[in-house]
Amino acid sequence: MNEKRYHVDAAIAEGVGYTIVENASLEGRNTFRVPARANLLIDVRRPQALGELFDYPMVKNGPLLVLGEGSNVLLTRDWPGVVLSMVALGIKECGEEDGRTRIRVEAGEKWNDFVHWTLAHDYSGLENLVLIPGTVGAAPIQNIGAYGVEVAGFIAEVEAWDRHARQLVRLGNAQCRFGYRNSLFKRDRDRYIVTAVDFLLPRQRELHLDYAGVREELRDLGIDKPNARSVAEAIARLRTRKLPNPSLVGNAGSFFQNPVVDAQRAQFLHDQHPAMPTWKLPDSSVKLSAAWLIEASGFKGLRRGLAAVSDQHALVLVNLGGARGNEIRELAEDIRQTVLDRFGVQLEAEPRII
Numbered sequence: 001m002n003e004k005r006y007h008v009d010a011a012i013a014e015g016v017g018y019t020i021v022e023n024a025s026l027e028g029r030n031t032f033r034v035p036a037r038a039n040l041l042i043d044v045r046r047p048q049a050l051g052e053l054f055d056y057p058m059v060k061n062g063p064l065l066v067l068g069e070g071s072n073v074l075l076t077r078d079w080p081g082v083v084l085s086m087v088a089l090g091i092k093e094c095g096e097e098d099g100r101t102r103i104r105v106e107a108g109e110k111w112n113d114f115v116h117w118t119l120a121h122d123y124s125g126l127e128n129l130v131l132i133p134g135t136v137g138a139a140p141i142q143n144i145g146a147y148g149v150e151v152a153g154f155i156a157e158v159e160a161w162d163r164h165a166r167q168l169v170r171l172g173n174a175q176c177r178f179g180y181r182n183s184l185f186k187r188d189r190d191r192y193i194v195t196a197v198d199f200l201l202p203r204q205r206e207l208h209l210d211y212a213g214v215r216e217e218l219r220d221l222g223i224d225k226p227n228a229r230s231v232a233e234a235i236a237r238l239r240t241r242k243l244p245n246p247s248l249v250g251n252a253g254s255f256f257q258n259p260v261v262d263a264q265r266a267q268f269l270h271d272q273h274p275a276m277p278t279w280k281l282p283d284s285s286v287k288l289s290a291a292w293l294i295e296a297s298g299f300k301g302l303r304r305g306l307a308a309v310s311d312q313h314a315l316v317l318v319n320l321g322g323a324r325g326n327e328i329r330e331l332a333e334d335i336r337q338t339v340l341d342r343f344g345v346q347l348e349a350e351p352r353i354i
């Protein structure tokens, strides 16, 4: 549909460091596989090119949307401005610090490829985060987490283009203000464009095996002395069974965050629903299972037109093929309202809804 590409020969393109497509389709750029278009789509291969790009009024003044692999967004309309994607690649070991190695990773690297790189190079720490889709640049945005581990525990610094200061800045771990599915980058949305992440990784570290199912999976694999690689294998198997594969069925992983309530509210709900899982947090608040609340509200496997709730996992909304973003958003809204009416618990979407 009238997609116009700027033809720049390879040598010039390398020098410029970015490519621009006008009226670009985003359907292949989001894992829900819903249709949407962008006025301009800019793929940036060199972070240094951002200075020049942000001199263009359309890029500088927006509206600007930064997109990685699109595995945590729901597009419900066309984007009336610039969509910018950091596609720079590279992984570099930068020396030892207190027994750990600093590793700089460019934003465009795929997260799961980086996890496998660390395992192949005998680093440990990221094994529980195997098979999470998306780019390294997006990992700090919601502080990706799985199986009892969050990426924040391994990030030394984030390099980002600061649209306010109009320059590349480096933010230390504390400055990133990481929390459960949260960070400075989510709170101050679209101010920072992450260009690279510096990790600090040890060679050896105590394994985290306490999340439900991990020890059982290792046992089924016949592993009695697990290491980082075997834990990654066990978790990859668990994930593959639990979650629909986005390359087969459009989805964005968990559609809602797990809600956190105060201890009193949790006790009240638990008295009424003794089967409801709860997890006490260090500050005495309690995390509930969004999946359980949604399943108990009767939504698991429910189909509405071309949108549905996965029959594999109640927290995952899926595109059965040909759904538009708005159909998925309406189903999500129905779930949110039903859970609120039934349990008095407010669910918050995890993916960014555009």
Ligand code: FAD
Binding pocket: 031, 065, 066, 067, 068, 069, 070, 071, 072, 073, 086, 107, 132, 133, 134, 135, 136, 137, 138, 139, 141, 142, 143, 144, 145, 146, 185, 192, 193, 194, 195, 243, 244, 245, 246, 251, 252, 253, 254, 352
């Ligand atoms: P996108 O979806 O493209 O963007 C997500 C957000 O980050 C948007 O707000 C975007 O504007 C912003 N962003 C992206 N790149 C940059 C950048 N370079 N600079 C600034 N902002 C940027 N998440 C978990 O935490 N744990 C899981 O276990 C997990 N499992 C998943 C399983 C499946 C099957 C799927 C589909 C998703 C899952 N997710 C999970 C969610 C998703 O994988 C992560 O949030 C991932 O980090 C998103 O990466 P992305 O490159 O696709 O980002």
Ligand code: EPU
Binding pocket: 145, 146, 147, 148, 212, 242, 252, 253, 254, 255, 256, 257, 258, 277, 289, 290, 291, 292, 293, 295, 300, 312, 313, 314, 315, 350
């Ligand atoms: N459950 C149900 N019904 C279901 C599925 C799960 O009732 O259909 C209940 C079960 O009691 C189960 C509990 O929910 O014990 C927890 O399920 P699971 O272990 O699958 O974890 P989750 O809380 O649903 C979270 C993350 C995932 C992450 C897993 C593993 C959030 C919002 N989601 O899911 O992250 O992979 O834990 O750590 O925190 C994502 O963010 O996109 C994502 C997939």
